[in-house]
Amino acid sequence: MEKIDLSQLDYDEIKDISKKQMEDVFDKKQAARPILNEINERGDKALIKYTKKFDGVELESDNIKVSDKRIKNSYENLSEREIQALEQARDNIIDYHETQLPKKIELDEFEEGITLGSLFNPLEKIGAYVPGGKASYPSSALMTLLPAYVAGVNEKIICTPPSKDGRINDMTLAAADIAGADKVFRVGGVQAIGAMAYGTKTIDKVQKIVGPGNSYVTAAKMLVRGKVEIEFPAGPSELVILADSSCDPGYVASDLLAQAEHGPDSLVILLTTSSEVLDSVKEEIKERTNSLNRSEIIKNSLKRAKLVLGEQEELINLLNDVAPEHLELMIQNPMSILNEIKNAGAIFVGNFSPTAVGDYATGCNHVLPTGGMAKIHSGLNVYDFMKRSSLQFLSKKGLRNLREITEIISEIEGLEAHSNSIKERFKEE
Amino acid sequence: MEKIDLSQLDYDEIKDISKKQMEDVFDKKQAARPILNEINERGDKALIKYTKKFDGVELESDNIKVSDKRIKNSYENLSEREIQALEQARDNIIDYHETQLPKKIELDEFEEGITLGSLFNPLEKIGAYVPGGKASYPSSALMTLLPAYVAGVNEKIICTPPSKDGRINDMTLAAADIAGADKVFRVGGVQAIGAMAYGTKTIDKVQKIVGPGNSYVTAAKMLVRGKVEIEFPAGPSELVILADSSCDPGYVASDLLAQAEHGPDSLVILLTTSSEVLDSVKEEIKERTNSLNRSEIIKNSLKRAKLVLGEQEELINLLNDVAPEHLELMIQNPMSILNEIKNAGAIFVGNFSPTAVGDYATGCNHVLPTGGMAKIHSGLNVYDFMKRSSLQFLSKKGLRNLREITEIISEIEGLEAHSNSIKERFKEE
Numbered sequence: 001m002e003k004i005d006l007s008q009l010d011y012d013e014i015k016d017i018s019k020k021q022m023e024d025v026f027d028k029k030q031a032a033r034p035i036l037n038e039i040n041e042r043g044d045k046a047l048i049k050y051t052k053k054f055d056g057v058e059l060e061s062d063n064i065k066v067s068d069k070r071i072k073n074s075y076e077n078l079s080e081r082e083i084q085a086l087e088q089a090r091d092n093i094i095d096y097h098e099t100q101l102p103k104k105i106e107l108d109e110f111e112e113g114i115t116l117g118s119l120f121n122p123l124e125k126i127g128a129y130v131p132g133g134k135a136s137y138p139s140s141a142l143m144t145l146l147p148a149y150v151a152g153v154n155e156k157i158i159c160t161p162p163s164k165d166g167r168i169n170d171m172t173l174a175a176a177d178i179a180g181a182d183k184v185f186r187v188g189g190v191q192a193i194g195a196m197a198y199g200t201k202t203i204d205k206v207q208k209i210v211g212p213g214n215s216y217v218t219a220a221k222m223l224v225r226g227k228v229e230i231e232f233p234a235g236p237s238e239l240v241i242l243a244d245s246s247c248d249p250g251y252v253a254s255d256l257l258a259q260a261e262h263g264p265d266s267l268v269i270l271l272t273t274s275s276e277v278l279d280s281v282k283e284e285i286k287e288r289t290n291s292l293n294r295s296e297i298i299k300n301s302l303k304r305a306k307l308v309l310g311e312q313e314e315l316i317n318l319l320n321d322v323a324p325e326h327l328e329l330m331i332q333n334p335m336s337i338l339n340e341i342k343n344a345g346a347i348f349v350g351n352f353s354p355t356a357v358g359d360y361a362t363g364c365n366h367v368l369p370t371g372g373m374a375k376i377h378s379g380l381n382v383y384d385f386m387k388r389s390s391l392q393f394l395s396k397k398g399l400r401n402l403r404e405i406t407e408i409i410s411e412i413e414g415l416e417a418h419s420n421s422i423k424e425r426f427k428e429e
Numbered sequence: 430m431e432k433i434d435l436s437q438l439d440y441d442e443i444k445d446i447s448k449k450q451m452e453d454v455f456d457k458k459q460a461a462r463p464i465l466n467e468i469n470e471r472g473d474k475a476l477i478k479y480t481k482k483f484d485g486v487e488l489e490s491d492n493i494k495v496s497d498k499r500i501k502n503s504y505e506n507l508s509e510r511e512i513q514a515l516e517q518a519r520d521n522i523i524d525y526h527e528t529q530l531p532k533k534i535e536l537d538e539f540e541e542g543i544t545l546g547s548l549f550n551p552l553e554k555i556g557a558y559v560p561g562g563k564a565s566y567p568s569s570a571l572m573t574l575l576p577a578y579v580a581g582v583n584e585k586i587i588c589t590p591p592s593k594d595g596r597i598n599d600m601t602l603a604a605a606d607i608a609g610a611d612k613v614f615r616v617g618g619v620q621a622i623g624a625m626a627y628g629t630k631t632i633d634k635v636q637k638i639v640g641p642g643n644s645y646v647t648a649a650k651m652l653v654r655g656k657v658e659i660e661f662p663a664g665p666s667e668l669v670i671l672a673d674s675s676c677d678p679g680y681v682a683s684d685l686l687a688q689a690e691h692g693p694d695s696l697v698i699l700l701t702t703s704s705e706v707l708d709s710v711k712e713e714i715k716e717r718t719n720s721l722n723r724s725e726i727i728k729n730s731l732k733r734a735k736l737v738l739g740e741q742e743e744l745i746n747l748l749n750d751v752a753p754e755h756l757e758l759m760i761q762n763p764m765s766i767l768n769e770i771k772n773a774g775a776i777f778v779g780n781f782s783p784t785a786v787g788d789y790a791t792g793c794n795h796v797l798p799t800g801g802m803a804k805i806h807s808g809l810n811v812y813d814f815m816k817r818s819s820l821q822f823l824s825k826k827g828l829r830n831l832r833e834i835t836e837i838i839s840e841i842e843g844l845e846a847h848s849n850s851i852k853e854r855f856k857e858e
Contacts, residue, residue: 026655085837092834096545099537105767108528116525116791121771123805139838171841207805226455226651226662229805233655254853258846293845327818334822338534341818342550349822352854356847357823360838361831364545364819376552376636376658378817388807389756389770390793393763393778394786402790405521408514409568409789412600416722417687418785424683425781 001282001305011314014269014306015321021267022235022371028219032190036223039194044201050191057166059186064202066168066184074173082171086178090142092363097150100382107391113398119389122152126385127196127206128181129213129221130160130172132188138175139359143366143380144211145179151385156181157206159196161188188213190220197224210380212367231384232377235370236265239355240324240344242315243281245274247330248351252277253284255328255354256305257298264300269322270307271315278307316340323374326355343375399425430711430734440743443698443735444750450664450696451800457648461619465652468623473630479620486595488615493631495597495613503602511600515607518789519571525792526579529811536820542827548818551581554633555814556625557610558640558650559589559601561617567604568788572795572809573640574608580814585610586635588625590617617642619649626653639809641796660813661806664799665694668784669753669773671744672710674703676759677780681706682713684757684783685734686727693729698751699736700744707736745769752803755784772804828854 004014038046044061051059075083107117128144131137145156158181162168168186176184185203187195193213199205208229209221221230239259243252256268272278285302289295308315316337319327323343331337334349341347345368346358359366367380394402403422410418433443467475473490480488504512536546557573560566574585587610591597597615605613614632616624622642628634637658638650650659668688672681685697701707714731718724737744745766748756752772760766763778770776774797775787788795796809823831832851839847 081833082837082841085834085841088834089838092539092831095539099535106528110521110524110792114791116793119767119770119776124771136842138841222655225654250853251850254846254850258844258850261844261846288849292849293843298846338548338820341548342553343816344818346819346821347548349820350824352825352828353821353823354828354850354854356839356844356850357828357831357835358819358821359835359847361834362543362545362821362823363539364821369816374816374818376816378815379819381817383812386807387772387798387803387805388810389773389803390775390787390808391767391778392775392782392787392791392793394782394791395779396781399781399783399786402521402786404510405514405517405790406786406788408511409518410785412511412514412567413565414722415687415690415785417683417690417727418788420717420721421680421683421687421783421785424679425783 001285001302001307003278003282004306004308011318014308015318017306018238018267018322018324018370019372021238021265022233024215025218025222025233025235028215029223032216032220032223035190036194036220039191039200040198047187047191047195047200050189051187054189055161056164057162061202064185064187066173066186071173071177071184074170074177077170078174083174086138086142086175089139089360090146090178092361093142093146094150096363097147097382101150105391111398111401113395114401115393117391119391120386121389122154123207123385123387124153125155125204125206126153126208126210127157127159129192129209129211129217130158131213132160132162132169132172136169136171138171139366140211141172141175141181142179145181147365147380147382148385149180151382153385157183157185157204159185159187159192161192162186190216193217193220193224197228208385210367210384231367231380232369232373236267237262238267238325238370239328240269240271240319240322241328242319242331243270243272243277244312244331245277246332247277249277249280249284251351251354252281252330253288256281257285257288257292258354258356259326260298260301260305261292261294264297266301268301268305269324271319272309273312273315275309278309282307323372325368325370325374328353328355345369345374345379396425430714430731430736432707432711433735433737440747443737444747446735447667447696447751447753447799448801450667450694451662453644454647454651454662454664457644458652461645461649461652464619465623465649468620468629469627476616476620476624476629479618480616483618484590485593486591490631493614493616495602495615500602500606500613503599503606506599507603512603515567515571515604518568519575519607521790521792522571522575523579526576526811530579534820540827540830542824543830544822546820548820549815550818551583552636552814552816553582554584554635555582555637555639556586556588556635558621558638558642558646559587559605560642561589561591561598561601565598565600567600568795569640570601570604570610571608574610576794576809576811577814578609580811582814586612586614586633588614588616588621590621591615619645622646622649622653626657637814639796639813660796660809661798661802665696666691667696667754667799668757669698669700669748669751670757671748671760672699672701672706673741673760674706675761676706678706678709678713680780680783681710681759682717685710686714686717686721687783687785688755689727689730689734690721690723693726695730697730697734698753700748701738702741702744704738707738711736748773752801754797754799754803757782757784774798774803774808825854
């Protein structure tokens, strides 16, 4: 943990910290490209080859897809309360995302005879990448598939890597089923992205690939863009907390530790106006770290942590420059500064809104832009799985009102037949 | 013009026709890559080199930017009615796009103490590519910049290639000014995309590049994705008209001709249930083509035109597979089939809604997905220039209601510190 007094430090030294987190992804493109090419050319055969190479699992072409029976069986290894928690999380995710759903058809009459609007349709087929291997990420299955479900996407598939014994974790399988996955495939890594982008005999080509993965997976997603769409490239997880003397340093410390346990490359930053808070948080973190299961990961992550002291205004500027994935506001009257927040994936307001509750339970999405991408991108949402057609419906009177503008600009652009297509409608006049 | 009876033809032969239009773009990536790299490394010097090479214009680093005085002077070569037409088009574009603008802050209480919502912010800096050279595309300046203006984007720049004499067309400059461009740069092609993506001494790096260009420009936009965002890669323009016996074949022919005059690679398709309509449209097109200014372009484009006869249901399936940039519905009760339209950039409903009026005057955007990309992408809109942060504000009571779900899923995922960050808030209980 580096303690920084902003008044004694070059602001620029810290503002690009999140952007640097993405460099690792750019480095992986070289390694990902030949694997993608081989999947494109050899399909399932290449999938099987790379699953053996990277996951140590021998697949056959008829067991790349997880069987319906296996998915059904997965529930047997979950407790009743685990199943209920996943189902409640699902319901909350659906409730929240339904507020984002546009009306299928929107039409307004702008002037007499000029009715304009939108037609919204879902994408047809999407694929979600869910990390796997030793760990289990049922929440990723929920967060990626359910916005697509709310949008009305017809076919939703999941690719997730098997563990060494060739199995997919029961929790992940049950969550995939609870989230409404149509098919689950036992493949991960670059090869899974290639399969969903190009299609193989077993895995259909999808229109959009979403979901978190390691830097190889993300590099692969970036490379297949154009063939398919992706939501955004995401790197290691990040949390910035803005806290003043009104905060509880124990809450701040526990949230920073939760963030740090994601992985050794997680980024945690405390911005505070109070040197007492800074010192207490530092103390609390030190006291708690060793007793945690993932203390080694946490210690590695904390090496790059920043605890920054400054004036509130400059701290707000700094957080906007960092554009963190997660932002917690533990200050007095946090609502009063929302208008000053320009860039953040998800904003957690007040002392009782820890990031963890948003990761799993509120219903908001946890697939969020990292690496400064919150300056440009939104977190995963229903619009990611829909597209909008404009609707333009004019009467003869409406067209007459727009006749002159259209003809003049057609002439400016030298497009005579454009102008004629308007004149044609009035040739008897 | 190829006349096709769907009953006698393999459906698949035509359904991928729009996708093939994009192949040209993929081919241009090889040529674009080294130019982009050179812009990245050498900045303005490389810009000047390639502007000389491709546009035949010798720039100096101090005149890459078009001067304010030159922009002001551009109006002198426009007539009063031309200026008015551009201003009215601007007003209509603003009116329509304002209907897409979300509320800055949206909050709903989902359960007692669980208040969730969104914070919308505009992007900071965007760049628009406006084609130039011999022709003049003032409408492109309006269509690319005004949605960004409505979104609230702070800095909006335009790059547009100079003609051989080094000048930018007066109409384009006036439109850029009317659309609120902060700066206009006299550079085009791959080099302009590189400049906006990487930044040079003269041209600031932007967050997103939008706007139509030739296949080299589009290939360059695809290559810089990840460094900056783009709206979508767009290829040659397309129109599909669905017409039945209720249509006026003269209207249909005039709209197909307008589409065909965009360029020799424009794609025009008539889908009709009436062989009389098909024959009349064919006849009308033949009669009118030779007298048009751009008849050579039109004839080239029409070589690949398709006039397709079939049942309405299969024609609707076909248009959804083609996913055209523009779709006109000249059938009885066109509103009744809107629910069956899945994929189209812009939909023009009825006999008095020619594509040309949407190109310039209704206020809807004419930057639309082509090449089958309407299956995945929306036309340019206000959301392209905004991003959404989720807002999560819980009271202690609210958090208590979500405590169990969060703790259970944290445990499933093996993230103890996540669970602890919730427990921390209730440790006195």
